[in-house]
Amino acid sequence: MNDNMKLFAGNANPALAQEICSFLGLGLSAAEVRTFSDGEIFVEIGENVRGCDVFVIQPTCPPVNDHLMELVIMVDALRRASARRITAVVPYYGYARQDRKVAPRTPITAKVVAEMMMVVGVRRVLAMDLHAGQIQGFFNIPVDHLYAAPVLVNYIREELHDNIIMVSPDAGGVERTRAYAKRLDADLAIIDKRRERANVAQAMNVIGDVRGKKAVLIDDMVDTAGTLCAAAEILMQSGASEVYACCSHGVLSGPAIERLEKSQIKQLVVTNSVPLRGAAKDCKKIKVLSVAPLLGEAIRQIHLDASVSSLFV
Numbered sequence: 001m002n003d004n005m006k007l008f009a010g011n012a013n014p015a016l017a018q019e020i021c022s023f024l025g026l027g028l029s030a031a032e033v034r035t036f037s038d039g040e041i042f043v044e045i046g047e048n049v050r051g052c053d054v055f056v057i058q059p060t061c062p063p064v065n066d067h068l069m070e071l072v073i074m075v076d077a078l079r080r081a082s083a084r085r086i087t088a089v090v091p092y093y094g095y096a097r098q099d100r101k102v103a104p105r106t107p108i109t110a111k112v113v114a115e116m117m118m119v120v121g122v123r124r125v126l127a128m129d130l131h132a133g134q135i136q137g138f139f140n141i142p143v144d145h146l147y148a149a150p151v152l153v154n155y156i157r158e159e160l161h162d163n164i165i166m167v168s169p170d171a172g173g174v175e176r177t178r179a180y181a182k183r184l185d186a187d188l189a190i191i192d193k194r195r196e197r198a199n200v201a202q203a204m205n206v207i208g209d210v211r212g213k214k215a216v217l218i219d220d221m222v223d224t225a226g227t228l229c230a231a232a233e234i235l236m237q238s239g240a241s242e243v244y245a246c247c248s249h250g251v252l253s254g255p256a257i258e259r260l261e262k263s264q265i266k267q268l269v270v271t272n273s274v275p276l277r278g279a280a281k282d283c284k285k286i287k288v289l290s291v292a293p294l295l296g297e298a299i300r301q302i303h304l305d306a307s308v309s310s311l312f313v
Contacts, residue, residue: 005303006049008078010058010070013275016091017057019292024300031077033070041069043077050082053303055126057295060094060113061274062253068094068113072120079121087124087302088117091273091295092221092249096131114138126298128273128291129220129248144308146298148248148271151289153183155269156216160244165189165213167206169231177218180246189215191231204234211239221249222268225256229263236264249273250288252280260285 006029009017021028030046056078058071071088078086095109110132117125118141125139128146136143156164164186168177170193181188189208215235222228222245232243243264250270252260257279260268271291280286294311301308 004051004084005053006047006055007299008045008054008056008074010056010067010074012058012061012067012070013091013272015275016059016272016290016292016295019272019290020057020089020296020299023293023296031074033074035066041066041073043070043073045074045077045081048081049078051084053085053087054078054083055087055089055299055303057089057091059090059092059273061092061249062251062277064094068116072116075117075120075122085123086121087126087299088122089126089295089299091128091271091291092251093127093130093135096135099132099135110135111138124302126295126302128271128295131220144298144302146294146308146311148273148289148291148294149180149183150311151271151291151294152218152246152248152269153180155287155289156180156184156244156246160214160216163213163241164216165208165210165240167191167208167210167215167217167231167235169193169217169219169227173219176220180216180218186216187213191234193227193231206234206238210235212241214242214244215240217243217245217265219245219247221251222247222270223251223256224254225252225259225263228265228268229259232264242266245269250276250280250286252276256280257283 008029008031010033032044034042056074060068075086095113098109125143129148166177166181166186167189168174169191189210192204228245235243244267245265246269269287271289298308298311
């Protein structure tokens, strides 16, 4: 790496940005990102970026719209300042759940966000655990899609040891959960779930034998925690000795913390792709693992035009 590489960050997750900079041995580049009294966002880049390889670290986590606008405005400012290449480092990709038309006259907002990023000047995207893998195809630029699995698998192996069974909270997450089960040499179970409407889920039954085992729920994100808490309840009813949950993105909005505190989940493990807010900071059931080294190594490889395939696990 050399002086031609610069890292910037908005207000979404400054702590993660600082960790990534520390891992790379670089300082965070200067940028002023603030709002006018009417809520409009103002950005001013504080140093020369002409001809530089620039990385903007900005997960589009809550408040999603504010952080998305910060990202696109920062990219526009950097493009107009003649940055050579701008890579958007988006550990958590907001609007990812709307990746297809599920009813007439509904949008595909995951595609809208991709278009916005490309139009303003993003030339590469580094993301982690996209809600739907096909979102990569919404971009006409390179997308490096990392997974938090190495971090979460190591934690499960070291802390939960043996007698575990990996559980998918729904049919859509089976492939993800099977990958964890294979790496941990563990059995697999599936929750048969029926969703009545958005953010409301009802777990029906368990496919697989969880009796006497530590059940570990695997998902890409936890938002209102309805799915995980309902799944934990039926796992305990089915004879599991304990229930844990591992999710890449701890969005934890609305009634999530209240549900988690009352649930059968012994511990919820998340990464720092999304910063904990409000009551989530004080919740003793939540364990946060850092993905800064994973993202930092990917940034290093991208800057050096080297392969990042070894990180796609």
